[in-house]
Amino acid sequence: xxxxxxxxxxxxxxxPLPQAHRAATPDEVDSACLLAAEAFAPFMERxxxxxxALLESIAANIAALGDSLLNTASEETGLSVPRLGSERDRTxxxxxxxxxxxxxxxxxxxCIDPGDPNRKPLPKPDLRRMLRPLGPVAVFGASNFxxxxxxxxxxxxxxxxxxxxxxxxxxxxHPATGAAVAQAVGQAVESARFHHxxxxxxxxxxxxxxxxxxxxxxxxAIQAVGFTGSFRGGTGLAALAASRPRxxxxxxxxxxxxxxxxxxxALARDAEAIAEKVFASITNSTGQMCTCPxxxxxxxxxNAQRFADRLAALVRSSSPQNMLGERIRxxxxxxxxxxxxxxxxxxxARSDGPSGEGLTQATTVLQTSLNTFNTFPTLMDECFGPxxxxxxxxxxxxxxxxxxxxxxxxxxAIFCDDGDIAxxxxxxxxxxxxxxxxxxxxxxxxxxPAMVHGGPWPSTNQPHTTAVGAMAIERWCRPVCYQNAPIDxxxxxxx
Amino acid sequence: xxxxxxxxxxxxxxxPLPQAHRAATPDEVDSACLLAAEAFAPFMERxxxxxxALLESIAANIAALGDSLLNTASEETGLSVPRLGSERDRTxxxxxxxxxxxxxxxxxxxCIDPGDPNRKPLPKPDLRRMLRPLGPVAVFGASNFxxxxxxxxxxxxxxxxxxxxxxxxxxxxHPATGAAVAQAVGQAVESARFHHxxxxxxxxxxxxxxxxxxxxxxxxAIQAVGFTGSFRGGTGLAALAASRPRxxxxxxxxxxxxxxxxxxxALARDAEAIAEKVFASITNSTGQMCTCPxxxxxxxxxNAQRFADRLAALVRSSSPQNMLGERIRxxxxxxxxxxxxxxxxxxxARSDGPSGEGLTQATTVLQTSLNTFNTFPTLMDECFGPxxxxxxxxxxxxxxxxxxxxxxxxxxAIFCDDGDIAxxxxxxxxxxxxxxxxxxxxxxxxxxPAMVHGGPWPSTNQPHTTAVGAMAIERWCRPVCYQNAPIDxxxxxxx
Numbered sequence: 001x002x003x004x005x006x007x008x009x010x011x012x013x014x015x016p017l018p019q020a021h022r023a024a025t026p027d028e029v030d031s032a033c034l035l036a037a038e039a040f041a042p043f044m045e046r047x048x049x050x051x052x053a054l055l056e057s058i059a060a061n062i063a064a065l066g067d068s069l070l071n072t073a074s075e076e077t078g079l080s081v082p083r084l085g086s087e088r089d090r091t092x093x094x095x096x097x098x099x100x101x102x103x104x105x106x107x108x109x110x111c112i113d114p115g116d117p118n119r120k121p122l123p124k125p126d127l128r129r130m131l132r133p134l135g136p137v138a139v140f141g142a143s144n145f146x147x148x149x150x151x152x153x154x155x156x157x158x159x160x161x162x163x164x165x166x167x168x169x170x171x172x173x174h175p176a177t178g179a180a181v182a183q184a185v186g187q188a189v190e191s192a193r194f195h196h197x198x199x200x201x202x203x204x205x206x207x208x209x210x211x212x213x214x215x216x217x218x219x220x221a222i223q224a225v226g227f228t229g230s231f232r233g234g235t236g237l238a239a240l241a242a243s244r245p246r247x248x249x250x251x252x253x254x255x256x257x258x259x260x261x262x263x264x265x266a267l268a269r270d271a272e273a274i275a276e277k278v279f280a281s282i283t284n285s286t287g288q289m290c291t292c293p294x295x296x297x298x299x300x301x302x303n304a305q306r307f308a309d310r311l312a313a314l315v316r317s318s319s320p321q322n323m324l325g326e327r328i329r330x331x332x333x334x335x336x337x338x339x340x341x342x343x344x345x346x347x348x349a350r351s352d353g354p355s356g357e358g359l360t361q362a363t364t365v366l367q368t369s370l371n372t373f374n375t376f377p378t379l380m381d382e383c384f385g386p387x388x389x390x391x392x393x394x395x396x397x398x399x400x401x402x403x404x405x406x407x408x409x410x411x412x413a414i415f416c417d418d419g420d421i422a423x424x425x426x427x428x429x430x431x432x433x434x435x436x437x438x439x440x441x442x443x444x445x446x447x448x449p450a451m452v453h454g455g456p457w458p459s460t461n462q463p464h465t466t467a468v469g470a471m472a473i474e475r476w477c478r479p480v481c482y483q484n485a486p487i488d489x490x491x492x493x494x495x
Numbered sequence: 496x497x498x499x500x501x502x503x504x505x506x507x508x509x510x511p512l513p514q515a516h517r518a519a520t521p522d523e524v525d526s527a528c529l530l531a532a533e534a535f536a537p538f539m540e541r542x543x544x545x546x547x548a549l550l551e552s553i554a555a556n557i558a559a560l561g562d563s564l565l566n567t568a569s570e571e572t573g574l575s576v577p578r579l580g581s582e583r584d585r586t587x588x589x590x591x592x593x594x595x596x597x598x599x600x601x602x603x604x605x606c607i608d609p610g611d612p613n614r615k616p617l618p619k620p621d622l623r624r625m626l627r628p629l630g631p632v633a634v635f636g637a638s639n640f641x642x643x644x645x646x647x648x649x650x651x652x653x654x655x656x657x658x659x660x661x662x663x664x665x666x667x668x669h670p671a672t673g674a675a676v677a678q679a680v681g682q683a684v685e686s687a688r689f690h691h692x693x694x695x696x697x698x699x700x701x702x703x704x705x706x707x708x709x710x711x712x713x714x715x716a717i718q719a720v721g722f723t724g725s726f727r728g729g730t731g732l733a734a735l736a737a738s739r740p741r742x743x744x745x746x747x748x749x750x751x752x753x754x755x756x757x758x759x760x761a762l763a764r765d766a767e768a769i770a771e772k773v774f775a776s777i778t779n780s781t782g783q784m785c786t787c788p789x790x791x792x793x794x795x796x797x798n799a800q801r802f803a804d805r806l807a808a809l810v811r812s813s814s815p816q817n818m819l820g821e822r823i824r825x826x827x828x829x830x831x832x833x834x835x836x837x838x839x840x841x842x843x844a845r846s847d848g849p850s851g852e853g854l855t856q857a858t859t860v861l862q863t864s865l866n867t868f869n870t871f872p873t874l875m876d877e878c879f880g881p882x883x884x885x886x887x888x889x890x891x892x893x894x895x896x897x898x899x900x901x902x903x904x905x906x907x908a909i910f911c912d913d914g915d916i917a918x919x920x921x922x923x924x925x926x927x928x929x930x931x932x933x934x935x936x937x938x939x940x941x942x943x944p945a946m947v948h949g950g951p952w953p954s955t956n957q958p959h960t961t962a963v964g965a966m967a968i969e970r971w972c973r974p975v976c977y978q979n980a981p982i983d984x985x986x987x988x989x990x
Contacts, residue, residue, distance in 0.1 A: 481947035
């Protein structure tokens with residue numbers, strides 16, 4: 001198969017960028033996966049300190065790319081340089097965070113359970129358990145976070161931390177960004193003299209993009225897959241992986257509605273301030289965040305009106321912003337049309353500010369009643385882009401049942417004040433979301449040991465996992481128990 | 496739908512038992528699942544101490560059933576009373592083990608990550624994470640362990656420990672045993688004044704058995720499923736659960752080949768003793784154990800001959816034993832025929848002892864070459880019953896590659912002596928099995944914190960889990976993060 005090329009698209013200019021990128025051939029995909037398999041055993045043999053140093057060296061190399069990386073990423077994604085600067089800092093911090101976790105070693109959950117040769121009726125065996133890495137991992141980069149959830153993002157960092165070699169399938173919307181980061185990783189791997197199969201980067205555009213994704217997931221050397229993206233993409237990869245002669249797990253972080261509930265006392269006290277937080281949350285990165293709040297439940301009345309007025313004013317005075325790409329914009333518009341046309345759904349406000357030249361999109365806020373919400377299940381589907389739907393409820397007593405109906409989410413939020421009876425609602429949301437936020441919005445995912453960035457179906461396909469935080473490393477592992485093992489046959493951590 | 500009845504089958508008598516058992520109706524299935532949903536919130540609200548006491552009270556009630564339970568179980572399964580006595584003790588021990596785990600509380604992995612209001616550029620939120628129960632769990636009882644992996648076995652004990660109500664689908668081969676245990680559980684639930692939906696027991700025979708299984712798995716109230724049984728059963732339930740509008744996880748422990756590798760020095764020293772251990776392992780419970788070793792790899796030569804001679808002598812002088820049921824026996828015979836007829840596969844020995852009246856089955860040992868093993872993938876499929884296949888290899892240097900070809904297993908074993916170079920093989924087996932045993936057989940699963948009774952596909956469909964040991968409780972949970980939660984809205988463990 002001859003090599004083909006593809007181009008990124010500039011949302012700001014609304015046209016393809018001139019630089020041509022080579023698409024990976026089937027042979028290159030095969031080599032990357034075979035090299036990853038070859039690298040696995042020597043990678044595991046390197047010390048924890050070496051692995052931590054590798055992650056820190058990757059972090060340093062990415063930081064050293066400086067503004068040039070941010071400019072490239074901004075050109076390819078339409079995201080602003082300051083927004084990308086904080087994403088780059090987050091990526092660097094995540095790599096260092098996992099370096100610290102690797103050094104500490106407790107992530108592997110070692111457990112030593114000594115034997116007892118004198119136990120009756122049978123001697124008790126010596127049992128030692130720890131998490132062991134699964135092997136080569138395929139990571140699918142996301143379009144909306146070209147750094148933090150892509151080439152050297154959280155999935156790659158946590159997989160390398162676990163001693164799993166990584167094969168990245170870069171997102172075709174930011175190939176120059178991906179290649180620059182991949183080079184930074186490759187240099188760190190090389191200078192620390194790790195096997196070069198520890199990290200590979202593959203990309204392609206058009207039809208070939210789907211093909212390389214399938215080739216990687218079906219490759220016998222690959223043992224697990226990390227994916228951040230759409231519901232359709234995630235479930236498609238999971239089905240593909242399940243069809244292998246030896247099925248492998250796919251950890252897919254997919255669409256999420258992230259409902260917010262505002263209780264009456266909080267609303268009475270802070271209607272305008274909460275509206276401002278919601279406005280900032282739905283317009284951050286033009287709403288293209290997996291934790292963007294798609295539904296805001298309010299007890300109807302005068303205070304809900306204050307909230308709606310403030311939110312509407314902010315939206316109307318805002319300008320349309322760039323979206324990541326034409327496909328995402330088309331899908332946003334089609335979802336908005338579908339929802340807006342439902343009887344009982346009204347438009348509250350839409351950006352009236354001047355529109356730029358590029359792939360811009362107005363922020364839109366819709367409004368409906370709880371009754372309409374209960375009638376049309378499509379109102380619970382994610383609408384990826386700058387929008388939200390206010391759901392006016394007869395009273396906050398309706399919140400727990402409404403929350404129960406919401407699909408599984410990465411995050412959910414409650415605004416409550418002293419005297420608001422929020423316990424029942426909090427309990428329901430803890431069953432419907434991976435993270436429950438109080439008096440704040442759902443966007444903003446702290447990189448921290450206690451973070452859970454995961455949740456019930458359909459927000460992920462593996463609700464027991466998280467893609468951010470210390471537990472993220474466990475996705476790439478499996479517990480193994482050694483029974484009566486001679487000391488020199490045990491992994492170092494269990495000796 | 497009218498209530499129907501069904502009968503258990505006595506393997507020893509080779510005919511149905513007289514007692515008629517009522518099959519659960521669709522309404523009864525629905526009620527049990529709805530009651531479990533209703534019981535969930537009050538169950539979670541009870542203290543850890545209450546939950547631990549419940550598990551201990553179940554253990555005491557089962558122990559109090561005494562010999563009558565063992566006699567009933569023996570009548571229904573054909574397993575011997577002493578064998579069932581140790582299984583009963585294991586069940587009681589498991590319930591007490593989980594009581595201790597609940598009391599300790601660290602199973603929920605609470606993690607508190609304090610906020611920092613002064614952090615720049617943004618304040619750091621207060622984040623607190625712990626494992627929370629998923630909700631009502633359906634447990635499918637296994638035919639081969641009527642006590643330890645059935646009504647109040649490891650799945651039920653670990654789910655109750657996590658505060659998940661349990662709906663058991665009992666195995667139709669031991670309905671009186673299941674009903675007796677269910678009554679013991681129900682009495683414990685009642686006397687501790689737990690909501691009676693915390694535990695329900697359903698059973699049926701014939702076509703209705705499949706139907707109640709499907710009804711339970713598809714019931715919207717059910718949030719997870721535990722299954723121990725065949726590959727076909729496990730993958731079928733997993734596909735069914737994945738087809739729900741809200742898919743739920745199925746934790747299926749399925750077939751497993753559990754290979755044993757005997758290295759040359761160990762073989763030279765202990766050929767006969769190892770053969771004796773293998774014989775005991777494959778005849779324990781008439782080979783109807785998920786950890787029964789289906790393949791034994793040996794370096795060919797004089798010592799392998801010593802091993803084979805001793806094993807053959809033991810097998811020939813043994814008597815056929817009862818199998819659990821006609822369906823299992825038929826499937827064993829059909830697999831044995833399929834394998835025996837392969838060119839290059841020879842019969843080494845078969846039980847010559849006197850056969851009883853009942854559903855008895857002769858132990859059979861087959862023998863083949865590594866070359867034949869590599870030629871016919873069907874030799875790697877589980878053969879559930881009293882048999883094993885010796886695979887004679889040109890040298891032990893062939894072991895790692897042979898191990899790599901073996902399907903995922905619950906357990907694998909290496910017999911090795913000082914001077915045997917076992918590290919490479921041990922590393923491969925740690926990637927192909929949940930537990931690696933040294934100088935012992937794969938049967939015998941200790942109930943202990945460090946145990947892993949799980950493994951790569953196809954031995955389970957969820958390789959990150961274990962069905963035995965402290966981590967078994969984590970199957971019924973999901974991490975939840977609370978961000979900036981008011982103290983009184985947090986679960987007790989996170990305050």
